[in-house]
Amino acid sequence: MRLARILLGVGLAGLWLVVGSAAEAGPRLYVSNEFANTVTVIDLEKEKTVATIPVGKRPRGIKASPDRRRVYVALGEENAIAVIDTxxxxxxxxxxxxxxxxxxxxxxxxxxxxxxNEEAHIASLIDIASRKVVATVKVGVEPEGVAVSPDGKWVYVSSETSHTISVVDAASFKVVATVLVGDRPRGIAFSPDGTRAYIAAEVGGTVSVLDAKTHKLIDTIPVLRDDEKPMGVAVMPDGKKVYVSNGRGDNVAVIDAATHKILQYIPVGKRAWGIAITPDGKRAVTANGVSENVSVIDTATDKVIGTLSAGKGAWGIAIVW
Incomplete structure (x- = not known):
């Protein structure tokens, strides 16, 4: 047996006890639920929820550590990041x-x-070893998305109201460039080789493409068709396709990274927000906030092959592989 689990529901509090070895578990999705104040853990192979973790108030951004032993969750109303032992x-x-x-x-x-830090209009640098904020830097108004280049040299921060990307030198933690992109930029993703950055612009209905070496805008890809509101971005491990979750458009746009053309739109759940791609590149997954679920896309066919329950206000997804 891959993993033995005991799940005990406790009244209306929704507390769960999970027993088992995570090291033996299959691929798992960790979904932050903004309005439920929880993270849903889904076994991707078995297509079922294996845990619901109370994490704190207003969980949104979520990422797994490189060694996959920890999942970090931003708690907007607690001014903190929760650390989950996987x-x-x-x-x-x-x-x-x-x-x-x-x-x-x-x-x-x-x-x-x-x-x-959205309300403070800054970006903060946290040293995980000391558990402290060790530096801050002023960025644009209402910063949202954050992405680190694959080589770790650059930190890109999108600012919703300024419509900009602040390019932060990771070594000095200073802004070295500011790039005007589409209106209300949200999610950011680098190509695996670190040469390109893709920025979803919610109000602009576009994806901005930046040369990540010169930090210059090189193209703007129109995504808006009906009610598409680009939110999240993820790039295939081979760099050939870019997947964009389109919020109230309830779909995902698939972009050819070479031609910058839209290949197709994939219908998913309601208010597709966060998006991630499995390390093997076989699946893309979206967190759908209004339908409170996750759509699983086969990237070979670009069709939805599964819909998995999440929580209220599903926002982001981290993959533990």
């Missing part, structure tokens, strides 16, 4: 993260967390 599927601590942390990314070596 072996126990429980919160083991909360790290101070500055005012209103929304999204974040990790350094490739797993030592640092880079956080957007």
């Amino acid at each position: 072996a126990k599927n429980s919160v083991i601590e909360k790290i101070p993260a500055g005012d209103d942390p929304e999204a974040f990314d990790l350094s490739p070596d797993g030592r640092f967390i880079y956080v957007s």
